[in-house]
Amino acid sequence: MPSNIVLVTGVGGELGGKLLARLGTNPEFERVIGVDTTPPQKSVLQRMGHAEFVRADIRNPLIAKVISTANVDTVVHASCTAHPAGPGRRTAIKEVNVIGTMRLLAACQRSPLVRKLVVKSTAAVYGAGPRSQAVFTEDSELIPTSTSGYAKDAVEMEGYVRGLSRRRPDITVTLCRFANTIGPEVDTVLSRYFALPVVPTVFGYDARLQLLHASDALSVLELATLHDKAGVFNVGPDGVLTLSQAIRRAGRLELPMPSGVVPSVGKLLRGARLVDFSADQVRLLNFGRVVDNTKLKQEFGYTPRWTTREAFDDYITGRGLRPVIDGNRIAGLAGRILVAAATGQAVGR
Template sequence: MPPTVVLVTGVAGELGSRLLTRLGNNPDLERVIGVDTSPPRPDILRRIGRAEFVRADIRNPLIAKVIGSAKVDTVVHAATTCHPAGPGRRSAIKEVNVIGTMRLLAACQRSPLVRKLVVKSTTAVYGASSRSPAVFTENSELIPASFEGYAKDAVEMEGYVRGLARRRPDITVTMGRFANLIGPDVDTVLSRYFALPMVPTVLGYDARLQLLHASDALAVLEGATLNDKPGVFNVAADGVLTLSQAIRRAGRVEVPMPRALMPSIGKVLRGARVVDFSADQVRLLNFGRVVDNSKLKQTFGYTPRWTTREAFDDYIMGRGLRPVVDNERLAELATAVGGWRVKQ
């Protein structure tokens, strides 16, 4: 059954705000409500069409009143945060990820009108280690890279979603495990990381990275909202890039560091409010992570428009990143040094 009244959480964030804009301009929807503790950017508010913004905290039980009074039949939970782009309060983010999800799902369970739930999760639930499989499927074991980070929150959140599905089998539940987002106008931990002039890497490792263009992520969320697509899906682009390839394509300078120094480097970057370089991210840069997206294509019915390489190149072009070191000048210096050595 097509949705009529849709509630979207996390509309102050990247994906949530864009989804609110898409749905707010969809004439087939009777009502669209976006909730968050702060409003979307002014440019987003100007483009949300018939959608409404309600300042509400999903950690508060009052979210149940919003869902009940508006007669919401479809809930899109886009408020979860896996890796914040910049430094943030860990406790506050954990509360939204865990307590907020619990409150929201409790409200969905109590409402007889809710018949669909769409949840944004992350591929970080699979973790990253030397024992990881070459490719993760949706049936792979969930082992977060650390037991204190944001990926652990996602594992807990998924457990609550499975509990709701058991208690309310009449609700269609779609869970998307999204790979790291990239794009010309999204602010993510990787978009900040690859914009650093000197990019710290782990000495002796060259991780395989799989990315997802923000427009593909939005298309999947919108498709799951408007159509019944029950199940868990890995949402990631085709192809991979090694970390060294990505750094070269971005024109950055790679700075390999001993693994023991990476936590200290992370603290410096967080302290300078540049990027939230968490333990989960360090392990990702160590071992990488690649997921199988065949279920997304065959069962969900969506093939990402952008490959990992194309998405990364669009990010480079959109951000206007210029090489830190001029390759032509480097070649001239190498030639000059080589000629000097021959003379000697």
């Protein structure tokens, strides 16, 4: 049975906003509603067709009224934040990730018209560590890298989704675990990290990274909305890049440092509002994470158009990143980072 009236959460973000615009120009849907506490970007508002924006907070029980009043039959939950670009309010983000998901799923459970749920999750639920699998499948154990990070939020969120599936087996649930996304317009920890002129790394580590192009992530959510694709799916591209390879391709200068200095450097970068280095991100950059996309290709029916290498190169081109060639400037900045990390001072430009 095709979707008719669709509600999309998180439309103030890049992925949710673009999905709203794409669904809003699809004549197959009678109505498309986007909800968030902030409106979509201006570029989305200008091309979202017949889609509507409703300012609503999924943490508020009133989200149930929006779903029931509009006779929503398909809900796309795209507001979960796993890779915030810069320093944010951890409590507020956790509330949206966890409390917001609880409220939204409770509203879905109470509405007899809701028959499909599509959820954007993250491959970060598998964690990253020295004993991690080389390649994670959908059946791998969920082991977030910290007890209080964004990946832990995603594990809790997935638990609520499984609970809804047990209580409402009539609802088709598609849960997508996205690898780290990259692209010219993507603003995440990694997109900011690789744009730094001097990229701090840890001695002795060269993680394998899997980078999903934002257009592939958008296509997967669109297909899951258009068609019934029940199940859990890893959404990752073919191929990997090591951290050192990515740094060289971006034309950055790698700055290896002892692991004990990394927390201080991360604190300095957060203080300068450049990059938010959480414990989850540090472990990813140390140990890496790769997911198997066989189920995505064979059961979901989608093969990512961009490999990891191609997606990263498109990010470099789209951002206009040029190789750092001023040796004196680089040497000076590298020296200031090390001195600041040792003294706890801010990094100057």
